[in-house]
Amino acid sequence: MTEALTGVLVCVKRVVDSSGEVVLAEDGQSVDGRYAGYTVSNHEECAVEIAVQAAAATGGTATVLTLGEPEAVEQLRSALAVGCTAATLVEADPSSYGPTDVAREIAAVVRDHEAAGRPHDLVLLGNDAADSGDFQVGIRLAYELGRPVVNGAAVVRLEDGQVVAEVAGPDGHETYRVPLPAVVTVLEGGVEPRYPTVPGRMKAKKVEIEQRTPTAEPTGPKRVRLLLPPPQPSQVEVLGKGADAAPAVVDLFERIGVLR
Amino acid sequence: MILVLVEVDADGAVEVSRETITFARGLSHAGGGVPVDAVVVGDLPCAPEKLAEQLASYGVRDVHHATGEPFSAYGGASWASAVQSVRDATGAVVVTAAGTPRGMEVLAHVAARAGVAMAANVVSFDGLAPFTVRRQVVGGSVLEEMVLDERPAVFTVAGHAVEAEPAAAPGNGRLVGATPEVAEADLVARVVSSEPPAPDLSGDLTSAKVVVGAGRGAGSAEGFAELMELTELLDGALGVSRVVTSLGWRPHHEQIGQTGSRISPDLYVACGISGAIQHWAGCSSSKTILAINTDAEAPMVAKAHYAVIGDLHEVVPAINAEIRRRRG
Numbered sequence: 122m123t124e125a126l127t128g129v130l131v132c133v134k135r136v137v138d139s140s141g142e143v144v145l146a147e148d149g150q151s152v153d154g155r156y157a158g159y160t161v162s163n164h165e166e167c168a169v170e171i172a173v174q175a176a177a178a179t180g181g182t183a184t185v186l187t188l189g190e191p192e193a194v195e196q197l198r199s200a201l202a203v204g205c206t207a208a209t210l211v212e213a214d215p216s217s218y219g220p221t222d223v224a225r226e227i228a229a230v231v232r233d234h235e236a237a238g239r240p241h242d243l244v245l246l247g248n249d250a251a252d253s254g255d256f257q258v259g260i261r262l263a264y265e266l267g268r269p270v271v272n273g274a275a276v277v278r279l280e281d282g283q284v285v286a287e288v289a290g291p292d293g294h295e296t297y298r299v300p301l302p303a304v305v306t307v308l309e310g311g312v313e314p315r316y317p318t319v320p321g322r323m324k325a326k327k328v329e330i331e332q333r334t335p336t337a338e339p340t341g342p343k344r345v346r347l348l349l350p351p352p353q354p355s356q357v358e359v360l361g362k363g364a365d366a367a368p369a370v371v372d373l374f375e376r377i378g379v380l381r
Numbered sequence: 382m383i384l385v386l387v388e389v390d391a392d393g394a395v396e397v398s399r400e401t402i403t404f405a406r407g408l409s410h411a412g413g414g415v416p417v418d419a420v421v422v423g424d425l426p427c428a429p430e431k432l433a434e435q436l437a438s439y440g441v442r443d444v445h446h447a448t449g450e451p452f453s454a455y456g457g458a459s460w461a462s463a464v465q466s467v468r469d470a471t472g473a474v475v476v477t478a479a480g481t482p483r484g485m486e487v488l489a490h491v492a493a494r495a496g497v498a499m500a501a502n503v504v505s506f507d508g509l510a511p512f513t514v515r516r517q518v519v520g521g522s523v524l525e526e527m528v529l530d531e532r533p534a535v536f537t538v539a540g541h542a543v544e545a546e547p548a549a550a551p552g553n554g555r556l557v558g559a560t561p562e563v564a565e566a567d568l569v570a571r572v573v574s575s576e577p578p579a580p581d582l583s584g585d586l587t588s589a590k591v592v593v594g595a596g597r598g599a600g601s602a603e604g605f606a607e608l609m610e611l612t613e614l615l616d617g618a619l620g621v622s623r624v625v626t627s628l629g630w631r632p633h634h635e636q637i638g639q640t641g642s643r644i645s646p647d648l649y650v651a652c653g654i655s656g657a658i659q660h661w662a663g664c665s666s667s668k669t670i671l672a673i674n675t676d677a678e679a680p681m682v683a684k685a686h687y688a689v690i691g692d693l694h695e696v697v698p699a700i701n702a703e704i705r706r707r708r709g
Contacts, residue, residue: 137519139519139520139522139658139659140657140658140659141658143519143522143523143658145523152519152523162640163623163640164640219498220498220499221498249485249501251519251520251639252518252519253518253525254501254502254516254517254518254519254520255499255501256485256486256489256499256501256502256537257485257489257492257493257499257501260457260486260489260490260493261489261493263493264493264494267566269458269566269569269570270457270458270570271570272457272482272486272489273482273486275633288572289578289634290455290482290483290572290575291388291390291481291482291483292575292577293575293576293577293578294575294576294577294578295455295572295574295575296572296573296574296575297570297571297572297573298573299569299570300569303570308640309633309640309641310626310633310634310636310640310641311633342527343498343500343527343528343529343530344525344526344527345513345525345526345527345528346525346526347518347523347524347525347526348523348524348525348526349522349523349524350522350523350524353684355683355684356686357672357682357683357684357685357686357687357688358686358687358688359677359687359688359689359690360671360687360688360689361689361690362689362690362691363689363690363691363692363695363696363699364691364695364696364698364699365699366689366691366696366699367696367699367700367702367703368703369689370671370687370689370696370700370703371700371703371704371707373671373687374615374648374704377647377648377668377669378647379590379591379615379617379647379648380615380704380707381616
């Protein structure tokens with residue numbers, strides 16, 4: 122079966138690596154990443170992998186996009202190193218952009234690229250950003266572009282000009298079949314993101330990154346401030362050490378009624 | 382009026398939806414007693430009258446039930462269209478749902494269509510003028526104060542932010558049928574086929590009363606036998622940390638954490654799990670946590686209610702033997 126060339130756009134967000142202790146910036150508007158370093162979410166790593174696979178399967182292209190500070194070029198280069206062939210940076214302070222603002226800016230890129238003869242039939246995003254956890258940019262983007270959207274897909278493939286997306290729903294394994302052009306948000310788990318190779322990294326360094334400025338002033342995320350929940354003092358009761366603790370553990374099971 | 386999108390299983394409204402109604406009642410109380418209505422969409426896996434009765438006990442006034450061919454299969458846009466039509470007909474000032482994947486999806490559609498903001502994973506509200514909520518961000522390790530100054534105010538409630546409690550004074554629970562029309566464009570992305578999940582030990586992680594979790598301490602893909610035995614003895618579900626799926630020891634659908642399932646069992650037995658933020662985001666709603674770990678300083682041990690310091694490969698078989706011994 123031959124597939125039409127598919128232009129895939131995958132959107133990523135540079136976020137602070139939150140696997141360790143989280144520190145807030147002084148103004149309470151963002152997470153301070155000076156010591157923790159930066160990454161993209163696991164969902165987005167999978168979205169990049171899906172984009173690269175979909176482009177390869179159709180002889181199409183995979184373009185990576187981010188809205189962020191100039192340093193976010195690092196995340197674009199990481200995606201280029203694993204197979205994306207073009208990259209766009211919309212330069213802006215992401216902490217002052219709400220989900221509506223971000224969706225509008227992505228839509229503007231899609232329209233401009235299409236006008237320049239580079240249509241993005243399939244736009245992929247992570248299901249939710251690892252930092253702001255808004256769970257809505259992909260859906261707002263779909264409304265901006267007037268396209269259908271499938272949310273939370275682990276597996277995405279192209280068949281006969283349609284996107285087939287598989288989602289783990291409340292009633293089991295659900296399949297969607299949606300005509301292109303479409304938007305799909307991705308959940309981790311369906312693909313294994315590849316590691317960049319040395320030639321891949323070398324190639325990524327040479328790609329010229331398209332630099333853009335936002336098309337409109339942001340309306341903002343409606344954030345008053347961020348705050349850390351107060352640390353809870355440990356109240357752990359140690360039941361014992363090693364195998365000798367087993368009777369105390371089973372006593373506990375009986376006490377809380379989980380042993381029938 | 383506050384409108385709550387309710388998710389339903391064979392027993393009625395699911396727990397997180399009943400929590401959301403409880404949250405909505407708190408908001409109603411602060412707002413001078415505005416009514417709380419519910420909306421359910423499509424064919425229900427339980428009798429509508431039984432559901433209405435249950436929701437009445439939670440203080441719900443009207444239960445709007447949208448039915449018709451457009452809702453024969455789930456779709457985010459079509460479900461949102463039903464919620465929107467109820468909202469338009471009733472003038473609800475707040476639209477809310479539980480922070481489940483579907484709750485998030487449908488309400489994001491509702492917010493996009495209404496041109497208003499949506500706050501995801503709200504845990505509390507601070508004030509009504511302006512309406513200010515606190516919500517979980519960064520996998521629950523940070524809270525954000527956010528203003529929802531548009532109408533309708535749209536937000537989802539994080540699982541276990543409040544406990545589901547019936548109301549002191551029941552509501553009417555009046556069933557109101559509706560057959561809203563749905564635009565063709567809103568029917569494009571719908572489920573075209575679904576298969577029930579393959580039965581395995583992780584089958585019902587999110588609703589399990591007991592979860593046995595395993596992390597790096599399992600040691601290898603072969604290191605799960607005694608953990609599975611404990612899972613079966615406790616009639617629970619098996620879950621794992623991200624490192625276990627990354628190493629390929631267990632499949633991804635068993636993962637608990639920020640990018641996996643969020644669990645809320647009565648008992649979580651965390652075996653050989655250090656308790657990184659990514660994992661804690663998925664298990665922090667457990668009522669009782671027992672950590673089994675060789676490292677007494679591990680974050681999971683510090684955050685647990687109970688702990689056993691030791692190697693899970695020694696402790697878990699001893700627990701299994703003790704359970705079998707007591708059962709005779």
